[in-house]
Amino acid sequence: MPYKAKFKVWRGDADSGELRDFLVEVNEGEVVLDIIHRLQATQAPDLAVRWNCKAGKCGSCSAEINGRPRLLCMTRMSTFTEEETVTVTPMRAFPVIRDLVTDVSFNYQKAREIPSFTPPADLAPGDYRMQQVDVQRSQEFRKCIECFLCQNTCHVVRDHEENKEAFSGPRFLMRAAELEFHPLDTADRVPSAQDDHGLGLCNITKCCTEVCPEHIAITDNALIPMKERVADRKYDPVVWLGSKIFRR
Ligand code: SF4
Ligand code: F3S
Ligand code: FES
Numbered sequence: 001m002p003y004k005a006k007f008k009v010w011r012g013d014a015d016s017g018e019l020r021d022f023l024v025e026v027n028e029g030e031v032v033l034d035i036i037h038r039l040q041a042t043q044a045p046d047l048a049v050r051w052n053c054k055a056g057k058c059g060s061c062s063a064e065i066n067g068r069p070r071l072l073c074m075t076r077m078s079t080f081t082e083e084e085t086v087t088v089t090p091m092r093a094f095p096v097i098r099d100l101v102t103d104v105s106f107n108y109q110k111a112r113e114i115p116s117f118t119p120p121a122d123l124a125p126g127d128y129r130m131q132q133v134d135v136q137r138s139q140e141f142r143k144c145i146e147c148f149l150c151q152n153t154c155h156v157v158r159d160h161e162e163n164k165e166a167f168s169g170p171r172f173l174m175r176a177a178e179l180e181f182h183p184l185d186t187a188d189r190v191p192s193a194q195d196d197h198g199l200g201l202c203n204i205t206k207c208c209t210e211v212c213p214e215h216i217a218i219t220d221n222a223l224i225p226m227k228e229r230v231a232d233r234k235y236d237p238v239v240w241l242g243s244k245i246f247r248r
Helices: 032-042 105-112 132-141 149-153 170-180 190-195 207-211 218-235 237-247
Strands: 003-012 017-026 062-065 068-071 085-089 096-098
Touching: 003 032, 017 032, 032 085, 062 149, 068 149, 068 207, 105 170, 132 170, 132 218, 149 170, 149 207, 170 190, 170 207, 170 218, 190 218, 207 218
Parallel strands: 003 085
Antiparallel strands: 003 017, 062 068, 062 085
């Protein structure tokens, strides 16, 4: 049965903004993005929202619903009671452009800082061979839709703008891990993950994993194994001695 839901939607730009109240129709089976579209069609034609697929696959519609980072298109209205007020705000860790649209270029900058896949120089593309287990390991990481909800959630940058320079965030530390675990990648990703991308700032709170709409085990399968590699090098006496000898 259709009903009228109470919505609070953040409206504003980079300089100022506020939550605005709306009463809007909800029909069975709808998601929050449907309601935002209905608002655009009826009461707020200039409401800015970024979206594309409405199927949880493009990663565009990231925002915060009742303070929790979510995809607007994958959050069913049946999650809420009919009496509940649904509050929709832009992602908090990134600068607002307008209304629900944020400037996520921080993430593109961090992506560029990860050196690309580096296969052995003498291996022709058609000669690449991998074990199935290695294919499967990176397939989990490649499910990422780049919604940046994990980047928005991680407390290292969410509450500390000043950490953005030193910390690339879970999505890009996971990218470094994906390449580090790739049997054909020849680059040494461990020192740069620690020194250039801020792996040491992650204290494995797992909030990134909790919000990932693709259910990627970011912390357990990417961040912790990378931390183990850092620790192995630091505390393994043979590796330590080698690094001293060869650094001279
Ligand atoms: Fe989104 Fe998950 Fe990719 Fe992070 S790892 S950007 S939460 S899909
Ligand atoms: Fe942040 Fe995820 Fe680590 S939330 S602290 S990157 S486990
Ligand atoms: Fe594509 Fe929501 S619109 S993920």
